[in-house]
Amino acid sequence: MSLIYAQDFIAALSDIVGAQYVTADPIAAFPYRYDASIFGGTAAAVVVRPGSTEEVSQILARANTAKVPVVIRGGGASIYGQPRGVPEKNVLLDLTRMNRVIRINHDSMTVTAQCGIIMGKLQSACKKAGFYIFSPFAPLHIVSLGGWMSGAAGSAGLWPDIVSITVVLADGTVVKTGGGPGTNIHQPVNFNRNLGGPDFTGLFIGDGGSFGVKTEATVRITKFPPVLRATIFEFDTLEKTLELVKRHVERVNPHPFDPVMVFGPGAMKHFMPDFGEITNFTVQGMMQGHTAAEMDVKRDIFNALADELGGTRTPVLDAMAEAMAAAGGAESEMTMDWLALFNALGLTAWLPFTLPREGFCQIYYQLLDWRTKRLEEAAKKGFVCHGTWEFFTPSDASTLIGEMDAFFQDTEDPAVVDFARNMMQDFQIYAHQLGSIDVYNQGLMADLNARYWSPGFRTLFQSIKASLDPNNILNPGLWTPLNNC
Numbered sequence: 377m378s379l380i381y382a383q384d385f386i387a388a389l390s391d392i393v394g395a396q397y398v399t400a401d402p403i404a405a406f407p408y409r410y411d412a413s414i415f416g417g418t419a420a421a422v423v424v425r426p427g428s429t430e431e432v433s434q435i436l437a438r439a440n441t442a443k444v445p446v447v448i449r450g451g452g453a454s455i456y457g458q459p460r461g462v463p464e465k466n467v468l469l470d471l472t473r474m475n476r477v478i479r480i481n482h483d484s485m486t487v488t489a490q491c492g493i494i495m496g497k498l499q500s501a502c503k504k505a506g507f508y509i510f511s512p513f514a515p516l517h518i519v520s521l522g523g524w525m526s527g528a529a530g531s532a533g534l535w536p537d538i539v540s541i542t543v544v545l546a547d548g549t550v551v552k553t554g555g556g557p558g559t560n561i562h563q564p565v566n567f568n569r570n571l572g573g574p575d576f577t578g579l580f581i582g583d584g585g586s587f588g589v590k591t592e593a594t595v596r597i598t599k600f601p602p603v604l605r606a607t608i609f610e611f612d613t614l615e616k617t618l619e620l621v622k623r624h625v626e627r628v629n630p631h632p633f634d635p636v637m638v639f640g641p642g643a644m645k646h647f648m649p650d651f652g653e654i655t656n657f658t659v660q661g662m663m664q665g666h667t668a669a670e671m672d673v674k675r676d677i678f679n680a681l682a683d684e685l686g687g688t689r690t691p692v693l694d695a696m697a698e699a700m701a702a703a704g705g706a707e708s709e710m711t712m713d714w715l716a717l718f719n720a721l722g723l724t725a726w727l728p729f730t731l732p733r734e735g736f737c738q739i740y741y742q743l744l745d746w747r748t749k750r751l752e753e754a755a756k757k758g759f760v761c762h763g764t765w766e767f768f769t770p771s772d773a774s775t776l777i778g779e780m781d782a783f784f785q786d787t788e789d790p791a792v793v794d795f796a797r798n799m800m801q802d803f804q805i806y807a808h809q810l811g812s813i814d815v816y817n818q819g820l821m822a823d824l825n826a827r828y829w830s831p832g833f834r835t836l837f838q839s840i841k842a843s844l845d846p847n848n849i850l851n852p853g854l855w856t857p858l859n860n861c
Contacts (some may be wrong), residue, residue, distance in 0.1 A: 380421040380465055385442065389424050389467075392434045397425040397473070408449065408458075408468055412518060414723075414797050415457025415819050418447045420468035427473045429542055429550060429591040436589065436849075437548030439467055443847045448585040450520030451494055454527055455726045456800075457819030459585070459851040471522060474591060477501045484567050486539055487597050491522030491590040507597040510534050510632045522590040525581055527818040533631055533771060535581050537596040540566035543580050543588035546845035553577040554594065566594040579840070584817040585851045587844050601633060605663045605675040606700040609687030610656040614737050616685050617657045622733065623681050624661070625773040633664040634674070640766025640780070659687065662700070721783035722762045725796040727803045728779045729768075729812040736776055739810050740768075746806055747780055750799050759792050760785035777815065826855045 381400070390398045399405065400422045411417045426432045439446050447461040448469045461468075474492035480502065481487070487509060489498055496517040502509045510533050512519055524534060525541065540554030552558035556565055559572025569577050580587055611617045621636055628634045639658045659682065663674040727747060731739055744766070751761050761782055768778025782799070786792045804814060804821065808828050814821050829837070838856060841848070 381444070385438075385444075386422065388438055389422065389435060392438075393424060393426050393431050397427070399423050405468070408470070411452035411454055411458050413455045413457050413819070414793055414800075415454075417452065417458040418449065418461055418466055418468055419463035420447065420466045421464055422467045423470055424467060425470045425473045429544060432469065432544045432589050432591050433548040433550050435467075435469065436544055436546055440547045440847055440849055444849060445852045446589075446849050447851055448522075448526075448589055450492060450523030450526075451518045453519035453523060454816065454818035455728075456816055456821040459819065459822075459854045461852055469589065471520065471589075471591075478592065480505045480507065480597075481565070484565060485597055485599075486566065486594050488566070488592060488594045489521060490592055491520065491525070491541075493521050495519050495521060495524060502597055503600055506600055508600045508632075509595060509597045510537060521593055521595075523818075525590055525593065526583060526585045528582065528815050534595065535578075536631075538577055538581065538593060539569050539596055540594040541577055541580050541590050542592035543590055545588045546847065546850050551576070551588070553580065556594075582817050584822045584854050586841060586854055588850070599666070601664045601666050603665055603668050603671045604701050604703070605671040606660065606697040607675050607679055607682075607689075608658060608660045608693040608697045609682040609689055610658055610693065611685070611687050612656055614657060614740065616687070617659055618733070618737060620659055620682055620685050620687065621770055621776075623685075624678065625733075625770050627677075628674075629772070630770045631772060635662050635769055636660070637662070637767065637769045638778075640764075642764030642766050642780075645763060658693070660697070660700075723784040723787035723792060723796055725782045725784065725799045725803075726779065727781050727800065727807075728777070728814060728816070729807050730775065730777045730815050731810075731812050732774055733770065733776050734774075739812075742810060743780060743803075743807060746803065747782065750802075751782060754782075754784070754795060754799075757791070757795065759795060822854050 386398060386400055405420045405423050408420050408423060409417045424435060426435060436446065445462040445466050446469060447459045447466045448471065449458060450471055452458065471492035474490035475494065475497065476490045477493065477498065478488040478490065485507070487498070487502055487507070494517060495511045498521060499509055499511045512524060525538065540552060540556055540558065543551045543553065545551060553576040554566050555568035555571025556563050569575065580590060611620070617638055621638070624630065624636050630636055637660045639660070641655055644658050661675070661678040663671045663678070665671050729743060747764070754761060762785055763783050765779060765781040765783070768776050771777050784792050784796055801820060804824050808824060814825060817825060826834070841856065
């Protein structure tokens with residue numbers, strides 16, 4: 377039993393959610409010190425597993441009155457760790473009980489779900505009903521809807537489709553954002569994000585859980601596009617590759633049904649391990665829609681652009697493209713294939729970046745040189761690198777998001793884990809100094825992102841935080857220093 381909080385506080389939480397969903401047992405709380413990353417989880421004094429918005433509201437109202445720090449956790453999928461809060465004093469809200477699909481609205485083409493639902497489950501439910509919802513490519517099967525909205529800036533592709541969020545503020549106040557019940561008490565349907573007032577939905581996207589606890593969300597969906605076409609080209613220079621990306625995004629929005637994915641030599645080595653040295657960039661274009669005729673035209677236009685720029689195709693690449701097209705829209709299966717590939721490669725030092733397309737070429741090579749030097753350093757220490765992975769894709773007309781990861785042997789060796797952890801942190805410091813802005817607003821990365829805020833942006837954040845959470849109980853220490861706890 378926790379010695380931090382009095383028995384009546386624990387009993388009050390039990391009255392709200394049921395005794396079986398509250399624990400102050402250090403053994404039961406211990407697993408929450410870990411997550412999917414090598415940076416770790418949260419040291420909690422009490423773990424509470426609410427099942428509804430109303431229960432979250434009552435918990436926060438009581439915690440706010442007592443000025444008790446509250447850390448929110450979804451699927452634990454962060455690659456940069458969980459919020460630390462105030463170690464050993466945190467009340468940790470585990471939202472994974474809140475995993476229901478509330479409604480798939482066929483008329484408005486939206487889905488409403490509780491925010492603890494895992495994205496793979498939500499995607500599966502939508503697909504079963506004949507709809508498509510954009511989901512993170514990997515960690516689809518561990519990231520929650522609320523975690524994705526909170527922990528990835530712009531929800532990394534989901535943000536244009538988020539119509540409404542139900543948020544519980546630090547004092548227990550329940551807010552529904554978006555055009556619908558929140559802005560017109562006579563309208564029961566969430567159907568438009570911006571009607572009737574400011575875009576408060578955007579306020580809570582990418583906040584890391586600092587402004588409120590997301591409990592439900594309504595997301596726009598579309599009829600599932602069953603036809604997939606794929607085409608793959610090689611280019612001998614990054615400049616030609618980027619020109620193809622430019623010409624593609626000038627014509628179409630790449631997100632979500634016309635993506636272009638660029639793989640560097642290290643990544644392609646994993647797909648074609650028997651092909652000796654690989655030096656080219658490999659560009660994969662995908663077109664997903666409702667009719668074969670439409671997708672064939674899109675593929676042919678993409679092929680013409682690539683041919684004009686000197687791209688080459690090989691029988692092996694054509695076979696890979698045909699296999700992808702034959703798989704259709706089997707997103708879940710493709711995601712599991714990718715996860716299996718990464719898991720087989722050993723301990724990953726994740727090195728993501730997000731940069732403007734303008735000026736990308738020079739910065740890309742600077743980041744690549746940085747990685748090369750760190751891997752040389754690892755080799756001198758006797759650490760074995762299994763391979764590397766270079767990848768980027770346009771998320772819109774202006775933005776390129778990607779990774780240049782490294783995979784280490786001896787995943788249980790503490791010295792290797794420390795090296796990978798430091799490599800991830802140092803890479804982000806260097807990348808930020810070159811203008812990268814990481815999409816992950818979680819754990820360590822929230823602190824690093826905030827380090828490079830402008831004074832005006834920092835003042836605005838602190839003002840909003842102070843207004844919505846004056847006692848600083850929600851994820852204290854995330855973005856800003858600890859106080860009042």
